[in-house]
Amino acid sequence: MEALFPELTPFRRDTIRLHPRxxxxxxxxxxxxxxxxxxxxxxxxxxxxxxxxxxxxxxxxxxxxxxxxxxxxxxxxxxxxxxxxxxxxxxxxxxxxxxxxxxxxxxxxxxxxxxxxxxxxxxxxxxxxxxxxxxxxxxxxxIHPETVQEYPSWDLPEEIDDALLDRFENLEQEQGWSYHYHLSEVPGIKLGGYPGWTQDPLWPECQWCERQMEHLLTVSSREYDGESWRTWLPVEDRETDSGEEGGRAHWGEDAHSPTGMMLGDAGGVYIFECRSCPERPMDYRFDCS
Structure with a gap:
């Protein structure tokens, strides 16, 4: 990613996928x-x-x-x-x-x-x-924790997104990979990294120190969707159909909806904390399609 888009390097974050089953x-x-x-x-x-x-x-x-x-x-x-x-x-x-x-x-x-x-x-x-x-x-x-690197989708600054737009589109046309669906934020239930927003970001500020809180946990309805499975569905969960890997076969199965939860319209609850304050105050947000 950073070889193709070095502008993304400052925005790289580690996130821990929990892979519940x-x-x-x-x-x-x-x-x-x-x-x-x-x-x-x-x-x-x-x-x-x-x-x-x-x-x-x-x-x-x-x-x-x-x-x-x-x-x-x-x-x-x-x-x-x-x-x-x-x-x-x-x-x-x-x-x-x-x-x-x-x-x-x-x-x-x-x-x-x-x-x-x-x-x-x-x-x-x-x-x-x-x-x-x-x-x-x-x-x-x-759970089966896995640490991966991710890059912001909704949280990517507008000026960076605009500057990279043509190159994102060229990559998708040439190789079929969408930055926003396949190469940026990790879907599913995860710790750290970026929230799995489905709408515009809404980061809370700590009411005590007024600093922006850090993302602790995303609790999402699904582990992947009809597009993101191509990069985020684990190899162990993949099936083949006529010699081609498919993700839709897993809809409703353990890999797609292991917890059985549905938050709004396939949305998520995002939990934040302030690590600057000793009491670690928390806040949360919610969005859905």
Whole structure:
């Protein structure tokens, strides 16, 4: 990439693809949607905000009860050592309220960092609220972390994008590779790098130090789409049809939608943190097609 487009070099970032696949992780495993190494003596977090829910009949109403948060991602440092953990912590846990919330109209996440060595007795996760949207609760998945380099698509500065446009188009015409679909941002659930935006970027600023926050985690509906599979679908997941590799055969299967989630119209929730502040405050954004 940088041999063809040296202007992209300053924008290169490492991202960690989690490659979730349905499985039976334990609390001692890194996972997406799996059981958490949550201390039995610690109260399970709940959401007390108003919840927005659409019923099958099309009616809309607010639900104001306490809702237990559901596990989304758990990362042990031994599995993803490149992730910048806070000092004294070796475990990242992300949960969210599965209901839609007013404002961003998506589940509301929370981030917890802890020292796994202090957890002796593990709590069993409460059952999700019976009215919670199933498409906001991931199936338990084991992960297969892979660090790759990526370049910005939506986050590429406009003046750089304009300067490279003709060369991007020439590459696509000559070799069939679209910069924005095949060669820039990694799709799927990932740590670090660039958010997997589907619309214009909207980076949050820390309310304490007013610096732009850093991307911690993208939780997306799908691992790839009808275009991006050509470069981002793992070799192990590829099938052949009449001698040609195909990605569409995987739609609805483990490689394409391993968690079973659907966030809006194939969208994603993007979680950010401020590493300049000791408390590591977090924020989040949501977008979809």
């Amino acid at each position: 349905p499985g039976r992780p334990s609390p001692r495993d890194s996972s997406v949607g799996g059981p958490l190494l949550w201390p039995a003596e610690e109260i399970w977090p709940v959401c007390r905000q108003e919840h927005y829910l659409r019923t099958f009949s099309g009616e809309r109403y607010y639900d104001e009860g306490e809702v237990y948060l559901v596990p989304i991602v758990q990362i042990h440092r031994k599995d993803v050592p490149a992730l910048p953990f806070p000092e004294g912590c070796d475990l990242l846990q992300v949960l969210w309220c599965p209901f839609t919330h007013i404002g961003l109209y998506c589940p509301e996440p929370r981030v917890f960092w802890r020292d796994s060595r202090t957890v002796e007795h593990v709590a069993e996760a409460p059952s999700p609220d019976e009215n919670a949207p199933e498409q906001h609760i991931p199936r338990p998945c084991v």
